[in-house]
Amino acid sequence: MLSDSEKELRIIGTQINYYFICKTKLWLFSHHIQMEQESELVSLGKLLHQKSYKDEKEYTIDNLISVDFIKKRDCLELHEVKKSNKMEKSHEYQLLYYMYYLKDKKGIENIKGIINYPKMRKKVTIDLDESKEMELMDIIKDIGNVINNEAPKPVKMKICKKCAYYEFCWI
Amino acid sequence: MKKNYYLLSDGLLKRRENTVYFVNKDGKKPIPINKIYSIYAYGSLTFSSQAIHLLAKEGIPVHFFNYYGYYDGSFYPREKLLSGDLIIKQAEHYLNHEKRIIIAKKFVEGASKNMEKVLKYYSLENKISTILLDLTGCNMITEVMNVEGRIRANYYQKMNEILPENFKMEKRVKRPPENMINALISFGNSMVYSTVLSEIYNTQLNPTISYLHEPSERRFSLALDLSEIFKPILVDRLIFYLVNKRMLSEDDFEKNLNYCLLNDKGRKKFIKEYDERLKKTIKHRELNRKVSYKRLIRLEAYKLIKHLLDSKEYTPFVMWW
Ligand code: SF4
Numbered sequence: 048m049l050s051d052s053e054k055e056l057r058i059i060g061t062q063i064n065y066y067f068i069c070k071t072k073l074w075l076f077s078h079h080i081q082m083e084q085e086s087e088l089v090s091l092g093k094l095l096h097q098k099s100y101k102d103e104k105e106y107t108i109d110n111l112i113s114v115d116f117i118k119k120r121d122c123l124e125l126h127e128v129k130k131s132n133k134m135e136k137s138h139e140y141q142l143l144y145y146m147y148y149l150k151d152k153k154g155i156e157n158i159k160g161i162i163n164y165p166k167m168r169k170k171v172t173i174d175l176d177e178s179k180e181m182e183l184m185d186i187i188k189d190i191g192n193v194i195n196n197e198a199p200k201p202v203k204m205k206i207c208k209k210c211a212y213y214e215f216c217w218i
Numbered sequence: 219m220k221k222n223y224y225l226l227s228d229g230l231l232k233r234r235e236n237t238v239y240f241v242n243k244d245g246k247k248p249i250p251i252n253k254i255y256s257i258y259a260y261g262s263l264t265f266s267s268q269a270i271h272l273l274a275k276e277g278i279p280v281h282f283f284n285y286y287g288y289y290d291g292s293f294y295p296r297e298k299l300l301s302g303d304l305i306i307k308q309a310e311h312y313l314n315h316e317k318r319i320i321i322a323k324k325f326v327e328g329a330s331k332n333m334e335k336v337l338k339y340y341s342l343e344n345k346i347s348t349i350l351l352d353l354t355g356c357n358m359i360t361e362v363m364n365v366e367g368r369i370r371a372n373y374y375q376k377m378n379e380i381l382p383e384n385f386k387m388e389k390r391v392k393r394p395p396e397n398m399i400n401a402l403i404s405f406g407n408s409m410v411y412s413t414v415l416s417e418i419y420n421t422q423l424n425p426t427i428s429y430l431h432e433p434s435e436r437r438f439s440l441a442l443d444l445s446e447i448f449k450p451i452l453v454d455r456l457i458f459y460l461v462n463k464r465m466l467s468e469d470d471f472e473k474n475l476n477y478c479l480l481n482d483k484g485r486k487k488f489i490k491e492y493d494e495r496l497k498k499t500i501k502h503r504e505l506n507r508k509v510s511y512k513r514l515i516r517l518e519a520y521k522l523i524k525h526l527l528d529s530k531e532y533t534p535f536v537m538w539w
Binding site for chain 2: 078079080081197198200213214215217218
């Protein structure tokens with residue numbers, strides 16, 4: 048079982064991700080209106096992860112399973128694997144949040160975030176500095192504002208077609 | 219793709235690893251767990267507790283029907299999708315009379331318009347839309363129910379004109395049905411009720427809070443509410459099809475002095491055609507996507523959720539073809 052703080056960690060991580068993707072999705076997810084099916088994209092993501100990083104030893108800190116893998120070198124590396132090749136804000140801030148959590152709540156110094164784009168054979172390193180931390184706090188506050196208001200009306204975007212909420216939003 | 223499994227004979231459900239087996243006098247049939255959407259049990263069914271554990275874990279409802287083919291009850295697994303916020307809204311719309319009656323009227327409106335479509339397909343004049351006008355003036359649920367009753371009376375009367383001589387109905391008798399057409403309607407309606415319940419299970423809606431029917435009427439009264447909209451589409455049209463194409467005959471019924479039921483052979487035919495209809499797809503106008511008839515029920519649940527969350531007013535599904 049996950050402890051409450053671990054659950055919260057994962058939920059906020061997802062919320063940060065959705066905050067950048069779609070406010071309607073953020074609202075619905077936060078009010079526990081979740082869709083039953085795992086979308087095909089999710090499993091594709093999993094597959095990609097297994098294929099490209101087969102030999103990485105998967106282990107977790109604090110059941111922090113939303114991070115795809117962790118490496119301990121001279122510093123602690125949190126790795127995320129992404130299938131799209133765009134560097135997206137949602138990925139960056141989700142990872143920043145986990146780094147912030149480990150630093151703040153667990154007292155782990157020297158953390159690095161790395162987003163892997165196996166399709167492009169590219170890695171992007173993310174550092175948590177003070178200004179990023181401040182920004183992160185603002186985002187979390189704004190997430191609260193979105194959730195505590197009326198459900199935002201959906202706005203049609205390209206990604207809707209692949210979103211698990213598609214039918215819900217557009218019926 | 220997950221499927222509905224219809225178990226028509228007596229038997230036993232057993233589990234071995236991630237497969238359940240249906241064992242009956244003809245042998246043992248495996249059903250992989252990730253293939254099951256819902257189970258409909260028409261014979262008497264014995265369960266191993268291991269099987270129940272697995273069905274519960276995977277969130278698979280099982281619907282039980284008695285000797286007459288009536289709905290008896292369901293194994294409704296512990297909810298996987300729960301939203302406290304939505305349950306509160308659902309209750310609020312029940313407790314607030316004005317809010318409740320809005321939804322109740324929409325269910326009657328949707329059901330009636332679908333009945334009208336069924337008759338229109340056979341070019342039958344009817345009074346449904348005229349009676350429906352009376353809905354506007356209703357302030358009480360009983361009045362709404364009354365309008366619904368009058369529409370249904372007109373509908374059943376007209377239905378007779380579509381049916382061949384030996385299938386005509388004198389009056390609608392529910393329990394137990396005393397003629398073939400009543401037997402078919404009762405059998406079909408309890409299937410729709412179960413199908414709707416399975417759809418509700420896969421949403422955050424609580425099946426016990428309803429608007430048109432009283433929550434005390436049946437345990438899962440919201441399934442009664444939503445069934446109204448789909449009964450004309452899924453059951454009545456199917457009956458006309460089966461009867462007029464002579465796919466069902468007197469041989470498919472078991473008759474007794476005071477009741478009439480579909481026999482095994484008849485049930486098999488009915489269930490097969492019913493399931494095929496659920497899987498049949500149409501291109502959805504708003505979604506611009508293909509959806510199955512079964513999915514239409516889920517979409518109806520989504521629309522209700524949106525209404526409850528104040529994000530879009532509910533309009534009932536009416537066939538557009
Ligand atoms: S379908 Fe579109 S609007 Fe709706 S939640 Fe998904 S991305 Fe947002």
